[in-house]
Structures are given as structure tokens and as C-alpha cells.
Amino acid sequence: MATAISVKNIGKQYKIGAAESKFRYNMLRDVIVDTVSAPIRLAKAMIGKSDHRMNQNYVWALKDVSFDLEEGKVLGIVGRNGAGKSTLLKILSRVTEPTVGTVSVRGRVGSLLEVGTGFHPELTGRENIYMNGAILGMKRTEIDSKFDEIVDFSEVTQYIDTPVKRYSSGMYLRLAFAVAAHLEPEILVVDEVLAVGDAEFQKKCLGKMGDVAQQGRTVLFVSHNMSAILRLTQEAIVLNKGQMLMRAPTQEAVDFYLSSGQAQAGERIWEAEDIPAASAPFRPISLRIKNRSGKAVDTVRSTESVTVEFEYQLDASVTGLRVGMYLSTIRGEYVFTSFDTDAPNLFEKFDSRNAGRYISRAEIPADVFNEGRYTIGVNASSFGVRRYFMDENAIAFNVDVSGAPGTHWPEPRVGPVRPRLNWSIEKLG
């Protein structure tokens, strides 16, 4: 079988500050200073004195990644935030160039993250289909021949000659997705992390991806949702800090990914290089899962309460900060979301937080979890203003259910929670 994608030693270097943070632009005066000092740096380089500044200002988002992918294969890509997953996809879809290395791609690359790119609110649905199709690289005749199919798929037939600014957001997304879905590329790239839209829409994306894979096309799939990765791919690669750690059958890769990356059992510590520059002034320090006796543990008992402790540093005062967690199963289904200022009194008291070190601590009561493995994602944001930091898979822990309700029957129970309910049994008559 032919090779669809061949990646050889690619690397991508970013300049920190300019590229990482959207809030800072290069100033012309910096460049003027740089230009003036360039001959000096060049001279230094020529006499063999390497310039340290060069190394400090750049970071490798992707380093020395190589793999081949055969036509018709579906490859999953897993890794934490900032592992280089999106950078890899951007290079493959030619949005950005690698700094080093080569890639050969056989066929057209389509991506489900391009949904709606180039849509103009003033144009009608019909006009936007042509416009968007052209942007995605479709020929006019190609769009003509697929036009009816696209309109049917989008379910907006009635409004096809209405400007899309009058569409509901659901209609807008359906139309945009319909165009992208009919591009029929030889290689499809799906970045679920960046996918927009509601759960229904995301489900549709995944469904489309499954169809595409069954037609024998090549698919690259990035997701934080391990169950989707397990369901849709046979093979996966694990990226960490820009480097490819392994390529293996999906189950093996997912197990490796989930068990790696924790400093020690029950505790996650963020090193300086793990923290994106854009998260300033918020700086995560550590996250701990503690059992009833206050010990950081990897496995907790369902019958005991669990304490989750998130320690962080604020380098400047922040207004309206809320720090919280997303708790989900290892399959990626959310169990709950909770923030430290959910309670009205705390919400008022911590209206603004001064610079300093903080711990946000939550107690999850006993008799919540069912048997299995769970992950906690953390998030720090000011509602409606800015998200400072987020890590969807900050830490994972196991739950042991011995002594929990119903364990006298040796059978697994479905569902992520196992509450102790107040049953009563009444005999009538």
C-alpha cells in the first residue's frame, strides 16, 4: 500500500513572546535595535562564540518527529496541552512551515477545523458555499456538482438565499460543516481539541470522521477524549513537549500516555517550562489528591471523602478569578464541574485576589465515585474576560469501591457515580 504521509525529522521553532502571546506584538524599535546589533552577533558567531540570547528566545514546539502513515490508516495523536499536536497538524495542512525537516503528503489535505473559514455574514448561504469551497481549494465545477448534496446535508434549504447573518448559530455551523464535509480530501485532519460547537455538532464531526475512515481515506485525529481515540483509531502516537515518545497500537499508547506525566502518585507538579507564557499572571504550582488522613494518594476509597488541592501563584492581582476543576472519567465523559467561588459568600469575598500564593481546596464527599479511573482537569479564568490556564488532564486517580453500596454482589456497575441512596422498602398490605 502506498504511503500517504511521510514525515521526516520535522521540527518547528517558535519565538517566545511574539508568537506565544497574542497580547504582545513585536515593536519596530526592537527590530531597529536588533538590526543594529546584528553585525556584532554575526561577528561573534563567526569567531565561534555562540549567542545565548538566540537559544533563550526560541522554543521548539516540535522536535525531530518522524513517522510514515499508509493510505487508508487512521492515526490518533495524543499528548498534553502544548505537546505539539496542533503544530503538527498545522504543518501537515501547510498552514505553517516546519523550521527543519521534510514532509511529503500524497493528496489533498482537508481539515475539520476549517469549518466556516471565510464565511461572510452579508453573503447568502448559496454565495458562502461557493466562497468557502473556493477557500478550501475546490474547483467551481466541483462545487456545482456537489451543491445540492451540501444543501441537503446542511438542512438549511429554505434559507439558502438568506444572508447567513440571519442564521441561527446552529444553522450557520451546519452549513459550514456541510461544505467542509464535502471537500472529500484524500487525507482528513481532525483536531477535536479546537472543534467548536455543541456536543451534538461534535458528535456529527466524529460520525463524519468514522465515515471517511471507512471509505478508505487517511485520517489524523487529535483528541483529549481517550474513548474517541480508542474507538476510532487503530494506532496512535504520543507527543510530549514536542517530541514523539511512542507509536503503538492505540490501547498501548493510551495506557502509556495516561500513566506517564505525573511527578509522583497523587501529585502533579508544574515545571516552569510546562506553563504557557500566556497564562501570566496565573502560575500553577501543584495539584494533589488527598485521602482522609491527608496523604497524597493515587487510589482513593469510594467510601471516604477526597480532598483536591490546587496550589498556585498570582504574580499580579486578578479580578473575578475563579479556579476550578472538571472531573471526568478516563473515557472522557464529564462527571461534574466545580469552581472555588461557586458559593456566594466566597464569590463576594474573593471578588479580587491580590498577588501571592494560594491554595484552592475542595472536599469531594464520600460515596460519589464508582469503581474506575478518573481524571481531573483544572481551569483558572475570569468569567467572560479571559481564561488564564487550563489543563484538561492535570491528574488521574483510581477509585476503590470496597465497602461501597452494593459491593456484596461481585459485579461491576455502570455509570460514573455510585451514591449511597436512602432506600426504603415498604410492604403494602
Added chain:
Amino acid sequence: MTEITKHEPHTVYIKPSKGLAALNLRDLWVYRELIFFMVWRDVKVKYKQTLLGMAWAVIQPVMTMLVFTFLFDKVAKLPTEGVPYPVFSFTALLPWGLFVVALNQGSRSLVAHNNMVTKIYFPRLILPMSSVFSGLVDFAIAFVILVILMFYYQVTPAWNLLWTLPLFLLLAIVTALGVALWLSAINVQYRDVNQALPFLTQFWLFATPVAYSATVISEKWQILYSLNPMAGVVNGFRWSLLGIGNGPDITLWVSTGISILIFISGLFYFRSMEKTFADTI
């Protein structure tokens, strides 16, 4: 939906681009339809939800012409080489209008479409190109007004306009595109361009013989004056349409040379910056 490919897929090699190979004209040809769609969209959207619609394409140059006529003809009484002032200034406003669109829309084109730039591949050259081309539609409308004005003032056009005018229009496009290439690429990294544009437009208007005749510049400064490529374009339009001025002399060749220089260097600068657009925008 079942058949996968009708043709043998084309293999694309992605690697760090260097030098002349970066000038990937083949892709520009593959994506030619996108240029058409972008121009079509710009034109279509430009006057949407305006009361006067396309009439704005007429009102803008006509109002400018009227103001110029009052200030420079009635008040300042500038020489016009025997041509009625309204026709004299309107002839220059045609290429100038095209240039202003390129300067403003073209320079902002990459930043304005940053969601396209950061999400998908297409030759980035298409963005400044289509901004400049969409200015041609307003140019065509204004040209009709010029014809009407010439009839009204009974100005006889020069006989050689049939072949000289297309050439000068081409020169106007090359100049406009060259400047748009430079400024749009710089704008990706330094938003200073956005701040400088209103000032630059105004300054450039004063440095170009739109409201006045290039003959008011003294002989010894003519070469220096012609370093402004728009001076050559505007003088060329007047010579071609109205038969005034010196025609192709040394100053025109200097202007043309500068235009081509800006265009070629702009093309290479743009291409060398293109690989980092998605990262820095």
C-alpha cells in the same frame, strides 16, 4: 461519496522554503478561482446595507473633484495646461482612487483575514492581489463618469489612448500591488502600519500631481519628484487621456523603474515573510 479519487493524487512536499523556489507561482495558478471569488465577495459586500449602494463609487470621486475644483481652480487658480479643471483633476483621481484602495484594503488584507491565514493553506498572495483587483470595479465606474465629463466639457481625447491607457492602467496596478505587498507583509508583524496608513495616504496625495499639475514643479526637481511612482502613473493618465504633459520622457521611465522595483522587491519580501505569517499574525 463512495469513489475516493478520480485522479492520481498530487504529492506535496513540505519543507522549509528558501530563496527563489519560495516564489511558488504554480500554486497561484491552481488557486486562481479563489482570486475571482475574493474580488467578487469584496465587491458584493462593500455596499451591502448602505442606502446609496453602488452610488458611493460615484459620489466619492465626484465630491473630491468638486472640492478640488473649488479650492484649486476657483480660489487658488492653479494652471491646468488648458484643460477644464474638473476633467483635469478627475483624470488623476481615477488611478489615485485605485491606489488608495490598494494602500488601505491591500495593506490590511492579511490581518483582516487572519482566521483564514491561521487555519488553512492557500497562496497568501491572493489576499493583497484580490484587494487591489476589487479596486478596479470602482475604477470602471469612475471611468464612465470621466467619459461623461469629457463629453460635457468637450475635451477631445488623445488618439493614442487606445494602447497607452491599458499600459498606464497596468502601471497603476503594478505600483498599487507593489506597495500593498510590502505594507501587508509588514503589517502582519508590526501593526504600526495601521497607524501610519491615514497619514501616509494624505502625505502621498500631496506628493502626487492629483490636484495640481506636475509642471508647477521646477525643472531641476523633476527627477527627484518622479521618484514617487504615482507621479508617473498620474502624468501618464493625463498624457494618455488628455494629451497634455511631456509623454514618455526620462521622468516617466524613472517612475516606471521605481514601480517595478517596488513590485519585484515586494513580491520577494512577501514570499520570504509568508512562511511565518500564520505564527506571527
